[in-house]
Amino acid sequence: MNAEPALSRFAQIDSAWAAAAERVASYLRAHRLTNHAQLSRLTSDIIGIARARQQPGEDPLVVAMATVEAGMASWFALLMSDAGATDAQRLNRGRLALAMGEVPSRWPEHFLREGAVPAELLQVMGEADLGRSPEIKFSNMAPRRSFAPGSADVTARPKWQVSISYRWPFVRVVMSLALVLTLAGATLAAGR
Amino acid sequence: MQVLNFDPGQLEPAVARRRRLFVGVMVLLITVPAVMLMADLHSRTGFDGWKLVHLLVFTLLFGLLALGALQAMLGFMLRRQGGDELRISSSVNWAEDTGPVRVRTAVVMPICNEDAGRVMEGVRAIYESLEADGRLPEFDFFILSDSSDPNNWVAEEVAWAGLVRELGASGRLFYRKRRSNTNKKAGNIADFCRRWGSHYRYMVVLDADSIMSGGAIVALARMMERNPGVGLIQAVPRLVNGETIYARLQQFASRLYGPVFTAGINFWQLSEANYWGHNAIIRVAPFMKHCSLPELPGDGPFGGRIMSHDYVEAALMRRAGWQVWLAADVEGSFEECPANLIDFAKRDRRWLQGNLQHARLVVAPGFHILNRWHFSLGILSYLASPLWLAFLVLSTVIAWRLKETGLTPLPEGSFADHMAWHFGTETVLLFSLTVGLLFVPKVIALLDLRSRPTEVVAFGGWFRLVAGVLLETLLFTLLAPVLMLFHSKFIVLTLCRRSVGWKTQRRGRAGESDWRECLQTHAGHTVLGLAWLTLAWWINPTLALWMSPILAGFILSILTSYLTGRLAPGLIWKRAGLLRTPEESNPPQEIVRLDQRMAAKNLAPTAEPGADEGLLAAVADPYVNAIHVSQLRSKDASAPVNEVRFAGLRETLLHEGPGALAPKDKLALMLDADSMSRLHQTLWSTPATELAESWQRKLKSGSETPDVVIAFPAGLSA
Numbered sequence: 001m002n003a004e005p006a007l008s009r010f011a012q013i014d015s016a017w018a019a020a021a022e023r024v025a026s027y028l029r030a031h032r033l034t035n036h037a038q039l040s041r042l043t044s045d046i047i048g049i050a051r052a053r054q055q056p057g058e059d060p061l062v063v064a065m066a067t068v069e070a071g072m073a074s075w076f077a078l079l080m081s082d083a084g085a086t087d088a089q090r091l092n093r094g095r096l097a098l099a100m101g102e103v104p105s106r107w108p109e110h111f112l113r114e115g116a117v118p119a120e121l122l123q124v125m126g127e128a129d130l131g132r133s134p135e136i137k138f139s140n141m142a143p144r145r146s147f148a149p150g151s152a153d154v155t156a157r158p159k160w161q162v163s164i165s166y167r168w169p170f171v172r173v174v175m176s177l178a179l180v181l182t183l184a185g186a187t188l189a190a191g192r
Numbered sequence: 193m194q195v196l197n198f199d200p201g202q203l204e205p206a207v208a209r210r211r212r213l214f215v216g217v218m219v220l221l222i223t224v225p226a227v228m229l230m231a232d233l234h235s236r237t238g239f240d241g242w243k244l245v246h247l248l249v250f251t252l253l254f255g256l257l258a259l260g261a262l263q264a265m266l267g268f269m270l271r272r273q274g275g276d277e278l279r280i281s282s283s284v285n286w287a288e289d290t291g292p293v294r295v296r297t298a299v300v301m302p303i304c305n306e307d308a309g310r311v312m313e314g315v316r317a318i319y320e321s322l323e324a325d326g327r328l329p330e331f332d333f334f335i336l337s338d339s340s341d342p343n344n345w346v347a348e349e350v351a352w353a354g355l356v357r358e359l360g361a362s363g364r365l366f367y368r369k370r371r372s373n374t375n376k377k378a379g380n381i382a383d384f385c386r387r388w389g390s391h392y393r394y395m396v397v398l399d400a401d402s403i404m405s406g407g408a409i410v411a412l413a414r415m416m417e418r419n420p421g422v423g424l425i426q427a428v429p430r431l432v433n434g435e436t437i438y439a440r441l442q443q444f445a446s447r448l449y450g451p452v453f454t455a456g457i458n459f460w461q462l463s464e465a466n467y468w469g470h471n472a473i474i475r476v477a478p479f480m481k482h483c484s485l486p487e488l489p490g491d492g493p494f495g496g497r498i499m500s501h502d503y504v505e506a507a508l509m510r511r512a513g514w515q516v517w518l519a520a521d522v523e524g525s526f527e528e529c530p531a532n533l534i535d536f537a538k539r540d541r542r543w544l545q546g547n548l549q550h551a552r553l554v555v556a557p558g559f560h561i562l563n564r565w566h567f568s569l570g571i572l573s574y575l576a577s578p579l580w581l582a583f584l585v586l587s588t589v590i591a592w593r594l595k596e597t598g599l600t601p602l603p604e605g606s607f608a609d610h611m612a613w614h615f616g617t618e619t620v621l622l623f624s625l626t627v628g629l630l631f632v633p634k635v636i637a638l639l640d641l642r643s644r645p646t647e648v649v650a651f652g653g654w655f656r657l658v659a660g661v662l663l664e665t666l667l668f669t670l671l672a673p674v675l676m677l678f679h680s681k682f683i684v685l686t687l688c689r690r691s692v693g694w695k696t697q698r699r700g701r702a703g704e705s706d707w708r709e710c711l712q713t714h715a716g717h718t719v720l721g722l723a724w725l726t727l728a729w730w731i732n733p734t735l736a737l738w739m740s741p742i743l744a745g746f747i748l749s750i751l752t753s754y755l756t757g758r759l760a761p762g763l764i765w766k767r768a769g770l771l772r773t774p775e776e777s778n779p780p781q782e783i784v785r786l787d788q789r790m791a792a793k794n795l796a797p798t799a800e801p802g803a804d805e806g807l808l809a810a811v812a813d814p815y816v817n818a819i820h821v822s823q824l825r826s827k828d829a830s831a832p833v834n835e836v837r838f839a840g841l842r843e844t845l846l847h848e849g850p851g852a853l854a855p856k857d858k859l860a861l862m863l864d865a866d867s868m869s870r871l872h873q874t875l876w877s878t879p880a881t882e883l884a885e886s887w888q889r890k891l892k893s894g895s896e897t898p899d900v901v902i903a904f905p906a907g908l909s910a
Contacts (some may be wrong), residue, residue: 019879027876028548030814066878086299088869095818100357130356132726134332136387141480181744 018066021047027068031098035108042112046071075112079125097125198282200463200515201421207278208462212562215262215460222258222629227367228253229622230339235592236615237599248588249579256576257629263456264633268640270455279458280425280517281411284332284418293413297331297473302380304338304373306400308347311335313353313789314403317358317782322406324781328364331409334388336380337369337552342862345369346806346816348669360617369823371863378485379468385480392476402429403782405524412473412522423479423514424506426465426472427525428454432775432783434705436531436762437667437755443529444771445664448651449637454520463515464562469502471525475514479505482512488552491697493686494543500546503570504553507563524780532757533671534713536572537678537744544574544682577679583648588728591735634661660771670752677717705757714749786860802888804850807858811845812890815870824865846875849884 025043033039050067054060073087076094087094098104101124104111110121204746230250234243270276301317303311315333322328335352339345352367359365370383381397389395394416404427410427428450458465483505488495498504506516530536537546550567553559568813613621638661641648651657725743728736737741746753755761763773775783802808810820844852853861859868880888 023891027814030474031813059879060878061879062425063539067871069873074871086864092818092821092869093416095814096822099353099815099818100362120516127362129352129362131361133334133366133368133393134388137390139386139390139480141382141386141389141484 015058017047017051017064020050020060023061024064024068027036028104031095031104032102032110033104033111035105038108038111052124071112075114076125078114079117079122081126093129094125096129100129101125171192197285198277198279200280200283200419200517203278205462208460208464210463212460213245215259215266218256218262219255222262223251223255226254226258226622226625231620233615233618233622237594239435240593242586242590242593246583246590249583249586252572253576253579253583254626256572257626258491260453261629261632263459264449264452264636265456266459267454267456267638269451271452271458271640272643273596275521276455276458276672278462279521280415280419280422280519281476281521284411284414284843289414289418292327293330293410294704295330295393295413295417296391297394297396297409297413298334298388299331299396299398299409300334300336300381300384301398301400301402302336302338302377303348303400304377304380305341305344306339308344308351309792309793311348311400312351313786313793314398314401316355316359316789317403317786318398318406319361319365320785321404321782322409325406327406327408327410330413331364332392333361333365334384335365336369336384337375338376338380339369340373341806342804342810342858345758345805345862346810346820349818349819349823350809362459367823375485375497376400376499378498378505382484385476389476389480394473395479396473397470399527401528402470403432403470403786405528405780405782408522408524409473411524412519415517416473416475417875419515419677421513421515422463423475423509423512423518424467424472424516426467426516426518428518429468429471429525429527430773430775431529432526432773432779433528433787434531434762435766436538436757437533437765437771438533438757438762439529440762440765440771441664441667441671441756442536443773443775444660445668447773447775448641448657448661449633450634451520452637452640454518458518458520461518461562463517464510464560465516465518467502467506467509467516469500471527478509478512478514482514483508484723488549491689494552498546499549500543500570503550503563503566507553507559510563511558511559524782526775526780526783532705533674533753534705534757535703537675537682540574540675540679541682544679545686547571548683548686559636574679574683578683580676581680584739587739588724588731588735591728592731595731599695601661624655624833625813631665634665647774648689650772650777652772653770656769656772663770667752667756669741670745670748671756673742674714674749674753675716677720677746703757704759705754707754710750710754710757715859716751717746721749722806804858807850807862808886808890810862811871811875811910812887814872817868819864820862821868824863828847838864839888842867842871842874844877845871846883846887849886851886852884 021043022103024046025039028039028042045183046067049071050060050064051069054063069091072094073090076082076090076097076187080090080094082090083092101121103121103124107118107121108115200813227247227250231247234247262868275282301311301315311323312335319328319333320908322331335348337345337348339348347678348369349367352365356362356365368384368387370380373379375382381395394413396404396412398404408427412427415425416422431439431446434440434443485498485504487497510516530539547567547570550570554564554567554571582621638657641651641657648654648657651660721743725736725738725747728739728743766776779787808817811817838861841853841857845861850858854889861871875883875887877890880891883891
């Protein structure tokens with residue numbers, strides 16, 4: 001079962017409103033409102049309100065979705081203390097709380113409805129968020145300029161040292177190895 | 193006998209010096225006779241340049257072999273006596289010191305394009321373990337993402353939110369995605385330190401596949417708290433969850449031989465141990481003060497960003513006067529390993545380049561001599577491969593020259609004559625000594641288990657244990673030469689300034705080997721093996737016989753690489769109890785829970801997310817959008833010029849689809865909270881006919897499948 005009875009009713013009246021109703025139902029389903037009776041009822045109510053609000057020339061889809069958004073914003077304002085928040089922030093926080101508290105699937109009959117709500121729902125909406133990370137206290141951990149300890153910078157060393165140890169480190173490694181090999185060879189030769 | 197309350201702060205430098213001198217002398221005592229034997233063998237047919245180089249390469253390789261065997265022997269002897277008294281765990285009285293640690297510790301997990309589901313399950317296992325131990329209040333968790341793929345980014349956010357919800361971890365488990373991946377993993381940790389480091393005394397650094405028990409984490413924190421002069425303690429991670437033969441070989445070998453080796457390593461490292469990059473606890477304040485990394489002069493592969501940052505951070509910590517210890521006996525530290533030889537080699541290529549970079553630091557000012565030794569050993573661990581290859585090539589050349597000149601070994605004129613040794617006797621003696629050193633750690637590890645009967649049972653009993661050692665020896669004999677070729681090639685490529693990128697490790701079924709890749713990768717090895725065998729046979733059939741184990745590795749590489757990297761044969765061996773480890777017999781709770789949850793995830797049918805699925809979900813799905821926006825930095829107002837740009841991008845995205853935008857533009861939109869909120873609102877208020885096809889599909893899929901809007905494998909339930 002889905003929201004088809006509600007949709008078909010509107011389809012007979014106006015295909016634009018039918019499309020709007022379909023979009024509203026789809027949007028509510030995207031909030032995991034899976035109770036089909038509630039979905040149909042809520043969709044009908046929203047479309048009813050939207051039709052009443054429609055100004056001449058306004059697209060039903062735009063009006064319907066604006067009605068959903070306004071309904072959500074006012075429902076969140078009732079359930080969540082967020083004084084000073086903009087509509088966008090309130091909507092975002094509210095949707096986050098819906099997700100974290102699984103509100104539409106746990107309390108479908110109260111979702112976006114006016115009137116008293118269970119205390120648990122109120123608590124869930126008030127508390128359900130992702131948590132604030134600890135306050136950011138910027139500390140200095142700037143990348144160092146070189147491996148030289150203290151203030152001595154590699155570039156302050158004699159040029160030939162910088163060249164060998166930093167610019168061509170493998171030359172130095174190979175030279176060291178060659179020195180070891182020569183010494184070992186000389187020792188062996190001397191021993192014979 | 194366990195000596196309690198060892199105070200690392202009172203450790204006399206002379207003790208460390210004596211131990212290191214002892215190790216050095218012992219390595220020389222083992223190496224010198226072998227070198228003399230080899231020199232004598234060469235002298236019998238006349239010394240030349242080839243033989244001189246051959247002898248020097250042999251000396252270096254034999255020295256490394258001797259050091260490895262000596263470490264195992266030392267570890268064995270120390271463990272027989274109840275453990276080294278000079279170990280960091282002896283600084284705590286575990287029987288009495290059981291109260292809360294009472295310091296704030298962050299558990300940080302840097303990730304980069306990993307499987308979000310696996311990452312979160314790992315975090316869950318650690319979190320639940322700490323919770324079960326009643327230690328949760330002392331710890332905060334940070335998932336530090338550097339993921340560059342928007343799909344992975346959004347999947348991580350969704351999986352993290354689901355995990356927070358399921359664990360009730362709001363305010364304790366945090367997720368942070370960096371805008372720019374400057375300095376990769378080291379930069380990721382440094383960014384955490386800059387933002388939140390001052391809140392915590394310690395941080396436990398994990399890898400994406402790390403698992404640590406609550407007990408292990410608390411033990412590390414307790415050791416740090418007991419020893420205010422210690423800056424870093426590295427726990428030894430045990431390999432787990434291997435399913436292919438290759439992965440199970442690795443975990444069996446590291447589990448069996450690891451304990452004696454690490455005990456031996458601690459004998460000479462003491463307070464100048466190394467950092468392996470994860471499964472370690474770090475004192476945050478000195479780390480922030482002393483361990484930021486500079487860029488090396490010049491471009492990659494030897495210049496620029498330091499790739500193997502861990503060794504360098506340990507060296508910087510030590511240079512600043514802080515001790516660094518290896519906690520070889522802390523239980524409950526785990527990680528996973530690549531499933532096949534080719535993936536293992538790919539990971540090695542990254543590590544190899546990082547270690548070769550350290551050549552510049554061996555001579556950098558101020559480092560402790562032991563950190564220079566760590567850098568050198570890290571380089572030698574990969575340089576040993578081309579040296580070994582050079583040794584084999586030189587052996588072949590010397591044999592060929594011998595054949596060409598027709599010389600025979602001299603009957604006399606050798607020091608060995610005083611001991612009545614002939615050429616053949618010396619050859620056999622040298623061969624026995626080499627093979628003996630190779631096998632010493634294996635024999636010692638088995639002897640070590642004689643006093644641990646419960647562990648023998650956990651390994652599957654003596655029969656399976658010995659069979660495992662034989663199989664491991666046989667297979668590594670075939671695999672090691674191929675790794676030698678890989679490493680040699682990588683070193684050449686690195687010297688030719690061919691840099692490597694960061695590739696995410698593949699795990700589970702995704703990490704299985706496949707024929708095409710094996711054929712492409714190992715065809716050259718096979719041809720080389722056949723050619724070398726033919727040459728060796730032509731020179732002298734005895735030479736071919738001597739080299740046959742190595743050449744067999746080359747020739748059979750396609751088959752061994754493929755079979756050892758497949759799941760099916762690995763699972764057959766697992767069921768038969770071959771290569772069994774104690775962690776398989778009696779898996780720790782953390783691993784059991786992780787495996788169960790991952791198995792349940794893998795059973796759920798999931799479709800591969802499309803190219804822009806992350807972006808589509810983050811815009812269309814009300815919950816994913818809310819989670820995503822909540823993690824973005826909100827700004828008061830965009831600069832007008834930016835707002836015009838973003839408005840244009842939003843328009844294009846909705847009407848022409850994600851394909852019409854460049855990746856950097858998509859990423860810019862995803863990083864802008866205002867744009868993401870507006871996109872969500874506009875998408876749902878726009879008639880379908882005006883939207884790009886991908887959006888129409890997205891909205892339609894939401895209508896048709898009311899319960900599933902998020903099309904990620906992880907979904908909202910991590």
